[in-house]
Amino acid sequence: MNMCNHICKGVLYLVKLYVVRHGETDSNIRQSCIGQKDVPLNDNGRLQAEALSDRLKDVGFDAAYTSPLQRAADTLWEVLKKQRDVRVVQSYDLIERDYGIFDDMTYREIAEKYPAEFDEWKSDWIYYKIPEGESSAEVQERVNRALDKIIETEDGKTVLIVTHLGAARQIISHALDLTIEDSWHFALDNARAAVLEIDKDRRLLTGLNI
Numbered sequence: 780m781n782m783c784n785h786i787c788k789g790v791l792y793l794v795k796l797y798v799v800r801h802g803e804t805d806s807n808i809r810q811s812c813i814g815q816k817d818v819p820l821n822d823n824g825r826l827q828a829e830a831l832s833d834r835l836k837d838v839g840f841d842a843a844y845t846s847p848l849q850r851a852a853d854t855l856w857e858v859l860k861k862q863r864d865v866r867v868v869q870s871y872d873l874i875e876r877d878y879g880i881f882d883d884m885t886y887r888e889i890a891e892k893y894p895a896e897f898d899e900w901k902s903d904w905i906y907y908k909i910p911e912g913e914s915s916a917e918v919q920e921r922v923n924r925a926l927d928k929i930i931e932t933e934d935g936k937t938v939l940i941v942t943h944l945g946a947a948r949q950i951i952s953h954a955l956d957l958t959i960e961d962s963w964h965f966a967l968d969n970a971r972a973a974v975l976e977i978d979k980d981r982r983l984l985t986g987l988n989i
Contacts, residue, residue, distance in 0.1 A: 793977050794936060794976075795936075795974070795975070799831065799854065799858070800967045801824070801828075801848075802823075802828040802831075802853070803821055803824035804818045804819065804820060806883055808821070811885045812878045813878075814879075814883070815875060815877050820849075820853050824850070831854070832859075835861075836861040838862075840939045842868065843859060843866070844867075844868045844869075844925075845870070845940075845941045845942070846871075846874045846943060847874060848874060850943075851873075852869075854970060855941040858941070870925050872921040872925035873925050876945045877912040878912050879910050881900075896909070896910060905959055915959060922949040922953065947965075948965050952964075954982055965987070971989065972988075972989050974987075
């Protein structure tokens with residue numbers, strides 16, 4: 780393996796992660812709370828994924844992990860068109876939040892159809908369990924589990940993770956030893972990547988929205 784896979788700016792690290800949010804969907808344009816409903820990339824999303832593939836073509840991934848949803852998997856395979864010999868793992872723990880009865884609805888639609896549930900959600904956005912869905916705390920638990928396993932499994936490797944906005948925020952915050960509240964400080968655009976270098980002694984965010 781090339782030495783640059785082990786050393787970055789003179790700092791040794793265990794794992795280098797490229798955390799990617801999938802390309803655009805029509806639900807993203809509507810700004811709906813799209814969760815585990817399996818919607819495809821739209822035309823622009825496919826173009827975004829192609830552009831991301833060009834930006835990452837020289838990285839040299841050892842392994843790739845993806846949410847099982849179509850919008851994530853399609854983004855992953857577009858990126859891997861320009862890669863060779865990359866081991867791919869599908870992980871349910873990287874799936875987007877289960878929004879239950881709110882899935883693929885805008886905030887306005889939720890407030891109009893489910894006013895009581897919407898008020899509860901606003902008052903306790905971390906622990907409120909959406910009916911037929913998940914709480915943010917539950918998402919954090921499974922995403923953290925996935926990340927910890929990746930770090931343990933991929934020691935010394937460069938890894939691509941393709942997931943969703945909510946899960947990506949949790950990955951970044953957990954990787955940096957931050958809290959679930961801190962996850963809201965991070966924004967990741969469609970088909971953009973955050974770069975994390977994780978060492979035994981420190982954890983670095985070296986790129987965001989690349």
